[in-house]
Every structure is written in structure tokens, then in C-alpha cells.
């Protein structure tokens with residue numbers, strides 16, 4: 721896979737580790753895959769029940785992964801779709817890029833989020849579901865419009881901050897990030913489509929079928 725000379729790696733936090741890498745796929749691959757994912761995936765807008773009312777989520781999403789990677793998210797049970805070849809290629813590029821930086825990683829699932837414009841968003845949360853295990857390593861790949869992922873400390877030990885995520889970048893959220901911080905993609909007056917892919921390792925349910 722070709723690498724642009726613009727590829728780089730920046731430490732946003734030392735502890736817990738938060739690192740941004742740019743130039744993951746290079747061009748024209750990154751723009752091509754953005755268009756392909758937009759066109760080819762079965763984007764869904766599930767409804768969440770909050771305080772007795774139904775609300776469609778303010779974005780579209782697809783949950784994808786290996787069949788054993790069943791996952792509960794915001795109270796819904798997701799059966800993942802099979803790996804799309806373009807998504808599997810991004811996953812492999814992420815693993816390769818992290819390995820080159822000395823970070824071993826493996827992923828059996830990904831949540832893809834599609835934000836049509838700056839109005840579409842994701843609220844404050846941590847990716848700390850029990851299926852992800854203690855202190856997971858999660859990687860967010862960004863394609864399309866550059867938007868900030870906002871972080872805040874749960875114990876308010878330091879100021880909230882933005883991690884700007886340019887097209888074709890990835891953000892490594894290492895062990896402790898989900899335990900100590902929350903993140904959100906807040907609405908901003910920023911034009912254009914953005915697709916993010918958050919790669920995770922979901923612990924397969926116990927073999928005797930006693931899934932929670």
C-alpha cells in the first residue's frame with residue numbers, strides 16, 4: 721500500500737495513551753474508499769428509546785465484524801454484518817500501521833458511523849461495554865470532512881480538549897482512555913460527509929451460550 725510522505729504520528733496524551741496518525745491509506749485510495757463505503761454499505765438509523773420516547777439516532781451506522789463478535793450498544797443487541805472487503809482492507813492497514821509503530825493490535829469488529837453533515841453527531845460516551853474487556857484498545861479511522869472528537873475527563877482532573885481528525889487519519893485510544901475519559905462528536909458548522917470506523921475487539925460469548 722502506498723504511503724504519502726505526509727504520514728505522521730502525534731502523541732495527544734501520554735497517559736492514558738492517545739495518538740493520532742495521518743496518511744493511513746494515501747490518495748486516491750482514501751477518497752475512493754469514502755465514496756465506496758457511502759454507496760455500498762447498508763446504512764441504518766436505529767431508534768433508541770429514551771424516557772419513554774423513540775428517537776432515531778442523529779447519524780447512520782453499520783456494525784460489522786466476525787460472527788462471534790456480538791455486541792450490545794445503547795441497549796440494542798447487534799449481530800454484525802460480514803466484513804466488506806474495503807473495510808477489511810482498512811482494518812489490515814490499521815494493524816500494519818500500528819505494528820510499524822510498535823503497537824500490536826487485533827480487531828474482530830467495527831462500528832461505522834456516517835455523518836451526512838455537521839449537524840449529525842454522537843453524544844458523550846465511553847466505549848466501555850463489558851464485551852470489550854477491561855481497558856480496551858480502540859482505533860477510530862476518519863474519512864471525509866475533518867471534525868473534532870471532543871474529550872473530557874470523568875474526574876475533571878484536566879480541561880476538555882479537541883482531537884481534530886483529518887481525512888485519512890486514525891486515532892489510537894489506548895488502555896485507560898475509556899476508563900478515564902468520555903468522547904463525543906459534537907454538532908459543528910462544518911460542511912460535508914464524514915465516515916468514521918471504530919475498530920474493536922469484542923470478547924466472544926462463552927462457549928456454553930450463557931451470553932449476558
Ligand SMILES: O=C(O)CCC(=O)C(=O)O
Pocket residue numbers: 831833842847860862869903905916918
Ligand atoms: O465518529 C467518531 O469519530 C467517533 C465514533 C465513536 O465514538 C464510536 O464509534 O464509538
Ligand SMILES: [Fe+2]
Pocket residue numbers: 845846847903918
Ligand atoms: Fe466512541
